[in-house]
Amino acid sequence: xxxxxxxxxxxxxxxxxxxxxxxxxxxxxxxxxxxxxxxxxxxxxxxxxxxxxxxxxxxxxxxxxxxxxxxxxxxxxxxxxxxxxxxxxxxxxxxxxxxxxxxxxxxxxxxxxxxxxxxxxxxxxxxxxxxxxxxxxxxxxxxxxxxxxxxxxxxxxxxxxxxxxxxxxxxxxxxxxxxxxxxxxxxxxxxxxxxxxxxxxxxxxxxxxxxxxxxxxxxxxxxxxxxxxxxxxxxxxxxxxxxxxxxxxxxxxxxxxxxxxxxxxxxxxxxxxxxxxxxxxxxxxxxxxxxxxxxxxxxxxxxx
Numbered sequence: 243x244x245x246x247x248x249x250x251x252x253x254x255x256x257x258x259x260x261x262x263x264x265x266x267x268x269x270x271x272x273x274x275x276x277x278x279x280x281x282x283x284x285x286x287x288x289x290x291x292x293x294x295x296x297x298x299x300x301x302x303x304x305x306x307x308x309x310x311x312x313x314x315x316x317x318x319x320x321x322x323x324x325x326x327x328x329x330x331x332x333x334x335x336x337x338x339x340x341x342x343x344x345x346x347x348x349x350x351x352x353x354x355x356x357x358x359x360x361x362x363x364x365x366x367x368x369x370x371x372x373x374x375x376x377x378x379x380x381x382x383x384x385x386x387x388x389x390x391x392x393x394x395x396x397x398x399x400x401x402x403x404x405x406x407x408x409x410x411x412x413x414x415x416x417x418x419x420x421x422x423x424x425x426x427x428x429x430x431x432x433x434x435x436x437x438x439x440x441x442x443x444x445x446x447x448x449x450x451x452x453x454x455x456x457x458x459x460x461x462x463x464x465x466x467x468x469x470x471x472x473x474x475x476x477x478x479x480x481x482x483x484x485x486x487x488x489x490x491x492x493x494x495x496x497x498x499x500x501x502x503x504x505x506x507x508x509x510x511x512x513x514x515x516x517x518x519x520x521x522x523x524x525x526x527x528x529x530x531x532x533x534x535x536x537x538x539x540x541x542x543x544x545x546x
Contacts, residue, residue, distance in 0.1 A: 246382065249440045250392060251399035253375050256326065256430040258403030260333055260368060262506070263422055265482065268361070270489050271340045275353040284354065288361040292369055299366070300373050307377070318374055319437055325370040326430050332364035333426065337419055378440075387525075394521050401514040403429065408506040477537055484544055 272281045306317055339356050342348065379396060383389040407425055410418040462468055488506070493499040524532045 246440060247391065247395045249436045250379055250382065251395040252429075252436040253322070253371075253433040254396045254399040255403040256426055256433055257368065257371060257375070258400040259407045259422070259426045259429055260329060260364075261400075262404050262407050263337065264333065264364065264368075265485050266489055266506075268336055269486055271337070272353065272357050274340055275343050276350055276357070280354070281357070284357055285361060288358065288365055291362060292365040295366055296369055296373070299370050303370075303373055303377065315438075315440070318378060319434070321374055322371055322437065323434055325367045325374075326434065329364045329367035329371065330426060330430060332360045332367065334423060336360040336364065337422065341416070341419070386529075390521065390524065390529075394517060398514065398517055401510050401517070404510045405507055405514070408510060409503045481540075 269278075269281055269285060303321070306321065307314060309317070335356060339353065339360070343353055376396075379392040380389065383392045407422055410421045462471075489499075489502055492502045492505055520532060520536065523535075
C-alpha cells in the first residue's frame with residue numbers, strides 16, 4: 243500500500259512545480275511586455291476555454307478507459323506522457339519568452355500571440371493530466387478512508403513540489419529559469435517512470451459503457467452536482483485571487499520583492515504542517531464539514 247501511495251503521489255510533483263509559476267509568475271512576466279489589463283483578460287479567456295473543454299476531456303478519457311488491467315495502465319501512461327510533453331513545451335515557451343522578447347526587441351503582437359497559444363496549450367495539457375491522474379487515484383481507492391489517504395499523499399507531494407520551486411519564483415535571472423525548467427523536466431520524467439510500476443485497477447474505471455454524446459445539462463440538472471460545482475467554483479476563485487496577486491502585493495505594497503520567495507515558502511510550509519491535522523479532523527467530523535470550516539478560515543484570513 244505504501245509503495246503504491248508514493249508511486250501515485252509522484253505524479254503530483256511536476257504538476258505542482260508547473261502550477262506555481264503558471265498561476266503566480268506568468269501574469270508578472272507578461273505584464274512587463276503587455277498592459278496588465280490585457281494580460282489578465284487573455285489569461286481569463288484561456289482559463290474560460292479550459293473550463294469549457296474540461297468536461298469534454300473527462301468524457302474522452304471515460305471512453306478511453308473502458309478497459310481494465312495492463313491495457314488500462316498503458317493507455318493512461320501514454321495519455322499522461324503526451325500531455326506532459328505538451329505542457330512542458332508550452333510552459334518553457336511562456337517562461338523564456340520575456341527574456342527573448344527583451345533581448346531581440348520583439349513586438350507586442352508576437353508577445354500576445356505567444357501568451358494566447360502557450361497558455362491555452364499548457365492549461366489544456368495540465369487539465370488532461372489532472373483528470374487522468376485523479377481518476378486513477380479514485381479507481382485504486384475502494385473506500386472513503388483509502389481515498390483520503392490517496393488524496394493526502396497527493397497533496398503532500400504537491401506541497402513538496404511547490405516548496406521546491408517557490409525559491410525561484412521571481413525568475414528574474416537565467417539561473418532561476420533554468421532551475422525551474424530543470425525541476426519540471428526531471429520530476430516529470432521521474433513521475434512517468436514511477437507510474438509505469440504503479441498498480442492498475444482490476445476493474446474498469448467506468449462500470450457501464452459511457453454515452454457517446456456528452457450532455458452537459460445533465461450535470462447542472464442534478465441538484466447535488468450543481469451545489470458541488472458552485473462550491474468548487476467559488477473555492478477556486480477565492481484561491482486564485484490571492485495566488486495571482488501575491489507577487490504584486492509583495493512588490494508594490496510591502497515593497498519587499500526580494501522576500502517574495504520566503505513569503506511563499508512560509509505559506510506552503512504552513513499548508514504542509516496542517517495536512518495531518520485536517521486528515522484527522524476529516525476522519526472525525528466528515529469531509530464536507532471540514533471543507534466548509536477550511537474555506538471560512540481562508541476567507542477570514544484573506545479579508546483580514
